Amino acid sequence: MFPFHGVDFLEFDSLLSDEERLVRQTVREFVDKEVLPGIEEWNREAKFPKHLVPMMAELGFFGANLTGYGCAEMSNVEYGLIMQELERGDSGLRSFVSVQGALVMYPIHAYGSDEQKEKWLPAMQQGTAIGCFGLTEPDFGSNPGGMRTRARKDGDDFILNGEKAWITSGTIADVAVVWARTEEGIRGFLVEKGTPGFTSKDIKGKWSLRASVTSTLALQDVRVPASAMLPCAKGLKAPLSCLTQARYGIGWGAVGAAMACYNEALEYAKTRKQFDDKPIAAHQLIQAKLADMITEITKGQLLALQVGRLKDKGRAEPVHVSMLKRNNVKIALDIARAARDILGANGVADEYPIFRHMCNLESVFTYEGTHNIHTLAIGETVTGIPAYR
């Protein structure tokens, strides 16, 4: 793996404040020193680097853009830069941090009772509690409104039944935010590990996000008190709002993965010689690929920054985040594939990070709103005509 010194073709850094650059530097150093030396092994062995959780907590990565409860109170641009650098390390690690902050801490912060906030937010910020987010089901991904998980009122309690799938951190979580259909629509419940009837199992044999845990959750007559329900989360728009938070981070994160692949391909091309004792970087076909890569990364950076600045002003719409996620993950995947091509056979070996990023990005392309669904979200916005069905 070649050293990384940032990717900045268009003086992007001049658009950032000192604090924003410092935040990025902290995460960049963390990834260089703590993540990259071990990531290929964790990926190979499908091992989540749980030992990094306390350090990430101390540095302030969890719920970094939330206020209070020990959170770092970062702006959305700073939060995005954290995600960018984490995903330059690995999409699985970034996924863990996204889920912890944007999919579990955020809904508790936005929709939870004071008791729920006091109980979970400081512990999750400190990494002593881990969370997961249960929305997707085996039969309902892009159409979460079709969910089959039910919460039935029984006296002061609720009885939950159903199954959730593709749940990041499922088996290591102390608490799951489970979305279920009730008589009054879709509601969120905090289901604690060890609650009778609540079990989780890891999904084995993934070719992607191998350094993070992906699980299924099963709920069989799980009895939870009414106080486990998120009081202010009413209807499908609540879990969708969480996804908007998380996929905003993904839009930045994908740029990080793209930068890692571009950097690797560029440095490789400058040193690898094939014909006439010239580096392959001297050939036009390679230069064309590199020119496309750096152009798309630069556009992706600017898109992420603009959505971040809008979000900081409270003016980012979900469809803006759709455009960010859709574009940046797609370009990252294209860049990873082109980078793999530039490295030839070496591109498939885990001596280099590219194939890992490429496989990871296949998941990122699909999760948190597939590429196609975001296409339709943008399409609906510009035409005024929904085309999902």
Add this chain to the structure above:
Amino acid sequence: MKIVVCLKQVPARDSLLRLNSAGTWIQETDISFEVNEPDIYALEEALRLKESQGGEVVVCSLGPARAQQAIKEALAKGADRALHLDDPAFANLDSFGIARAMAKALDAEKPDLIVTGLQSDDFGAAQTGVILAELMGLPHSTIIMAIEVQGSAIKVKRELEAGFFQFIEMSLPALLTIQSGINKPRYATLKGIMAAKNKPLKKLGMADLGLSAADLAPRQKFTRVYVPEKRSKTEFFEGGGKDVAAKLVDKLKNEARVL
């Protein structure tokens, strides 16, 4: 214990360097900057001393506006406040000029200890620290590997050549230049970065320090900076085998220096 850390912002390692049009230094517009690496270790030592002894860490840096990034990094890591020596007249100072401006700023601070990296990664002169000590009339010691506080004095471990160390007991106040790699520098936490926004950062210009341009006039200047020039030359020797062999050996030994 009041500890001052003098740190410098330098071009980031592995930057793609281009010379300026005058050929006297590098072009600074399109590169990124970072804290001079040895100064990071000096800062870490200062923060650890503060944690064990109590007191205050003040960071002092001379440089243009961009140097604030380096200062903020030190504040984010735990320094309490900062002095930023910034004045158009401070551009292109040599080690003596930098030390003189810093001495003026730090005399008023009356620190117990001043630490700085043993040299800067850009100029590499290793002069600013020791000149600063002389100007302030402080004892100093260089290439320090460890600091032990002994009441109102310190004992330091100094690196010599060939694996030898020297242990020195010094009275305070004193100035130390710190060797790289002697500790594990901390990260700036996100909360630390937020907290740094509210820490005092005092700007001092030439007039604030009671100095004139003449006081800072460089004793040395760069006349030419250039990329090592590649030259290839072919030479034919004439004469008999023995003579030619002797000439060849002489050339290889004394010019090419490969023998």
